[in-house]
Amino acid sequence: MVASAHALDELCRRVRDASRIALDTEFHAERTYAPRLMVVQLAFDDGVAIVDPIAVVHLQPLAEALTQTEVVGHALSSDLKIFADRFDRVPERVFDTQVAAAFLGYGMQVSLAELVRDLRDVRLAKSQTVSDWGARPLSPRQIEYLVDDVAHLLPMQDALVERLRSAGRLEWVREECAQLGQLERYRIDERRAYLRIPGASRMSRRELAVLSALVKMRDGFARRRDVPPRYIIPDDVLAGLATLRPTSADDLAQLRRLDAAARRQHGAAILEAVAAAAALPEEELPERPSRPLGTARDTLAALMSIVVGEIARRHDLAPSLLVPRASLERVSRELPRDARALEEALNLSAWRLELVEQPLQRLLWGEASIVVEGYADGDPNIRVR
Numbered sequence: 001m002v003a004s005a006h007a008l009d010e011l012c013r014r015v016r017d018a019s020r021i022a023l024d025t026e027f028h029a030e031r032t033y034a035p036r037l038m039v040v041q042l043a044f045d046d047g048v049a050i051v052d053p054i055a056v057v058h059l060q061p062l063a064e065a066l067t068q069t070e071v072v073g074h075a076l077s078s079d080l081k082i083f084a085d086r087f088d089r090v091p092e093r094v095f096d097t098q099v100a101a102a103f104l105g106y107g108m109q110v111s112l113a114e115l116v117r118d119l120r121d122v123r124l125a126k127s128q129t130v131s132d133w134g135a136r137p138l139s140p141r142q143i144e145y146l147v148d149d150v151a152h153l154l155p156m157q158d159a160l161v162e163r164l165r166s167a168g169r170l171e172w173v174r175e176e177c178a179q180l181g182q183l184e185r186y187r188i189d190e191r192r193a194y195l196r197i198p199g200a201s202r203m204s205r206r207e208l209a210v211l212s213a214l215v216k217m218r219d220g221f222a223r224r225r226d227v228p229p230r231y232i233i234p235d236d237v238l239a240g241l242a243t244l245r246p247t248s249a250d251d252l253a254q255l256r257r258l259d260a261a262a263r264r265q266h267g268a269a270i271l272e273a274v275a276a277a278a279a280l281p282e283e284e285l286p287e288r289p290s291r292p293l294g295t296a297r298d299t300l301a302a303l304m305s306i307v308v309g310e311i312a313r314r315h316d317l318a319p320s321l322l323v324p325r326a327s328l329e330r331v332s333r334e335l336p337r338d339a340r341a342l343e344e345a346l347n348l349s350a351w352r353l354e355l356v357e358q359p360l361q362r363l364l365w366g367e368a369s370i371v372v373e374g375y376a377d378g379d380p381n382i383r384v385r
Helices: 005-017 060-066 077-087 097-102 112-120 140-151 153-167 170-180 190-196 205-225 235-244 260-278 295-314 325-334 339-346 350-364
Strands: 020-028 036-044 047-051 070-073 093-096 370-373 381-384
Touching: 005 036, 005 047, 005 060, 020 077, 020 140, 020 153, 036 140, 036 153, 047 140, 060 077, 070 153, 093 097, 093 170, 097 112, 097 153, 097 170, 112 153, 153 170, 170 350, 190 205, 205 235, 205 260, 295 325, 295 350, 295 370, 295 381, 325 339, 339 350
Parallel strands: 020 070, 070 093
Antiparallel strands: 020 036, 036 047, 370 381
16 A cells, blocks of 8 residues: 555655556546546556555656556556646556457457456456545455456456467557557647537537637636536537627526526626637638538448458457548548548558458449348348458
């Protein structure tokens, strides 16, 4: 148990000397602007350390130490995002057991408990999944749960690496996991945050400019108060303000869900943000998001997804791991006319292109057909010829 600055210093030295470390975190994210770190678990080859961020507030040294070793975890993105947000650092050498399992036919969302059961023949007790990790002292059952979440990760990495090497896919996984160690991955593009507001796709460019300004304003209030942005102004109210474009307090009163307290606290900032967006010259307005593909091109993307699905089935991979839907939609929009243009539109890594480029090219060039076999026998299968 690490609950003092001295113990943390000792732990950091041990982390820096280790060739690899297993990592997991527990956090609360329901009522704060950013997730609040409650526990950090680290597993070595010979034991587990549980760090208490409530007792040890300054964990920057631990974040720095983790950049000097390989970090192993399961579904690491959420854990590493906390490190990116709080410490502005993430480990560069990462191995994600969930990602590795996806390359071995387990699917994209295999749970830690499922993987431990299959690879280690151990059933984890998950009774503390919704535990209050802010309570102190931690109970024996909580500690058991925390240890279980990291104790099997390093042996599982060994088992997965052996199977991946036999399948010739270890480098694919290394390439995929390397992306998890890029700090930029966890950065939010504030310039495009407004696109996450429901209804943005239907707005004009001027309305999008207003929406963008309001989102930035709301985010500033939420960050300073350490509350979720929706606690300041709900998304649907932001969308209504962007459409209404109020210029006075009377205009604000037209929005039923913007109550008197919100108008009093944020009214001036809302009117200022709207006025600034209204004054933007036309060339500085944000571009509208891509419009829906339309029936014909949406069908084309669906046909390509069938081809990708058939390739994924043959290689025991999840289709979404092979080619993202966004890549297929980009091909449908751009209609590349040659192999080089198709590669650019797909924007895939080398091993993915090797698997899908030729089959997709044959489909798009009219040289392949999609057929259903075995339907009459009650065992339908889609084949690409």
